[in-house]
Amino acid sequence: MTADQLADLSDTLFSSSVGLYSLAVVAFCAQLAFGRRPARARELVGSGAPAEPGATAASAPGADPPAVRRWGRVAMLLTALGALAHAGVLVARGLATDRLPWGNMYEFATAVVLVAVVAFLVLAVRSPGLRHLGLFVLAPVVVSLVAIGLFLYVEGGPLVAALRSSWLAVHVTSAILGSGVFLVSGIASALYLVRSRYEARGGDGADLVARVPSAASLDRLAHRTAVFGFPIYTFAMIAGAIWAESAWGRFWGWDPKETWMFISWVVYAAYLHARTTAGWRGRPAAWVNVVGFGMVLFNLLYVNMVSTGLHSYGGVD
Amino acid sequence: MSLAAPPREAAAPPPPPARPSAVRRLGGFLLRQWRRLTAMRTAIVLLFLLALAAVPGSLLPQRSLSQANVSQYFADHPTLAPVLDRLYLFDVFSSPWFAAVYLLLFVSLIGCVLPRALEHARALRTPPPPAPRRLSRLPDAAELPTPLPAPEALDVVEEELRVRRHRVVRRERGGVEELSAEKGLLKEAGNLVFHLALVALLLALAGGKLWGYEGSILVTEGGRFCNSFQQYDTHSSGALVEGSDLTPVCVGLEDFRAEYEEDLTAASFTADITYGPPGQEGRPATIGVNDPLRVDGDRVYVTGHGFAPRFTVTLPDGSTFDDVSAPFLPTEQSTMASEGALKLPDLGAGAEDQLALQGFFAPTGMVRDGILTSINPQPLAPQVAIVAYQGYLGLDSGLPQSVYSLDTSQIERGRLTEVGSANLAVGESTTLPDGTTVTFTGYAEFAALQFSHDPGQVWVLAAAIAVLAGLLGMLLLRRERVFARATAAPADGGTVLGVGVLTRGSGDGAPRFAALTDDLRAALAARAAARAPSDGAAPEPEASPRDR
């Protein structure tokens, strides 16, 4: 295929993945709609019975009626297909431009969302109880992809000189991985805030919330993903500093992008502390995580589009 | 309140001595403040403050990034800007309040982590603590019945745990045999390494700031500069740097090349330079974007490039000034459209006979409706648009002025007047009203070079790697304590083995505990089956050699 055909294929795949994810959202809705209230049986897992590794207290697949499981499987399948198409967007881009497909904001943001979807898929395959989160992960995914397609889209092109470095692969890849995982963590904490209020009120209220995994397992999910993402993000920061030293003549210069990465990093450190500190556990810690998530988003969007720093390779006019 | 409890003490109340009390109160107060400062809660608040303090640094223009943007902000907000400036908001990252936040954080960190380090050092040398009285209180606990006698059941547990790389001790308390095991002390070590490496990172940064310097200069092809603050266009240096500390080297620019893709994206910038002590030839090196020269802690970077248009000026009396030029700064990177000024103060005899050309340079120019624009960053068809001024430039007025533009106040005062303007391609000339001709003869390329010295840099890198290693250890390792106690089963003469696990760290303990108990059950059953033939003669004083 020629570069132009590949570029077109990439764009087609982008629309396809948005379509597949949208269908997955519908299926996840159906799963929630047909679900009944989660059985108390859930709490039994974890008391010493042999459970599969990675299972959380919320996962009791047997507790769901068949219709729910069927819709859940359809939704997961659609999500997986969507993720394949989504990965294809980047692969085709990379082949068309003959470089790593994260040289501008469109590609970078698309990749971050892909990481979030894959992280969700991995978690949901390992602990089926988390499939009930599908709607809350996939709906923001669809919204962000549509926004990315509308506002950030740029044609593929060669990289500017400063980006031609193997550190692009190291720094940007790890930043994408870290941000994508933090995205899932942030969603889990946001849901935790909703769910824990619901549980505190004695478990009556919105039906939708009743089907979300328990607050305890959301909290654990948020923490596990943050613990996974934090070293990656730290590594991204160090790799960025090493790159900046050779590209810009200083390893750290408080450029807006650097500053916001530092701010997000510090907020995540605060979250990890808060999780282990009396008086901060639970809702306050979850708020910290949500704030960290906001910082990552802000760094991704605002800093690239509005401010003018050395990192302005965004390619957005 | 609790003073009332022991009556004997109430009988002889120790009168608090009046004099030391002030000192002791102060001591108590300081101790309380210290405890408060080194509490985890404070750490969280300080982390938040640090994040918050960095925010204005990214939203407001910073002097360290762009003096021009700060000046622009002053021009746009004449009343607000001085107030913000008073609050160091244009120098956030070198402001006293930002320093206060991170210094407090690091004091808190040291106060928090050092005691933990001592405790950890002690823990490394002491065996795992005795089992808690009631194992069932532990987060993960189970009871495994076995026909084996108590010591042998614990042997099985010990074997299983040693395979899992636990440190194991056996104890006997009140006639009951028990076992404590522990692994994952590296997790705590990771925590300590991480936090202490953060301190090291800060120290390395500070050292680099104090003893480092950097200077920037524009050098045209064939030009040369030596490493001294007088030569640099701009420079900054740490408080402990003396001019004489600068490495005595000179750098010459032999050739500069910019390469572009078909769609005019800049593909690479490379500069051939020579580098060596003053008075010597210097050895050649090629540097480029992402590829600086690094020698003995000094580094030379290409940070930009541009064009210096060249002119020949012929005065009415026939005297000529050949190939005078000045660097024009690019105003648009994608087309390399550049602006600058060439000042010629020494043409004639009088102070009023000075000439200046203010202009616009286009590497590939296109003129439409008399306006010159640049359409390509490569010098394919260079053109200049110049405005000529004659009069007094004000260079010796004592006020500093930019080399890249004219002093507009001289124009406003009427001491410098516009005398002509023209668009010129290479080789073309224009004649001013007094008969002076200006010919555009070509251009030279210049590179913006930066010379940096940062002795802290490698230490920062080492500390950063230690931070990451500590972080991985702290987050990924698990600290686990396993306790077991063997009590005789009241009913059938066998043993009930109580097992409990305490984990700290990532993940969910339950599945792992389930796996452990499964393995233990299997091992116990296997051992019981092996000794089944000689069953019945359960020897009471089993003196099997065991390591304790």
Ligand code: HEM
């Ligand atoms: C520069 C500031 C700091 C940063 C970036 C930072 C970062 C971190 C991170 C990422 C963790 C991992 C948490 C986890 O295990 O999930 C942690 C743990 C910890 N930090 Fe800090 N920290 C800082 C300052 C402090 C200070 C000032 C204190 C003491 C007041 C402190 C005490 C601790 C303790 C005790 C833990 C272990 C928590 C546990 O294992 O339960 N840290 N820190």
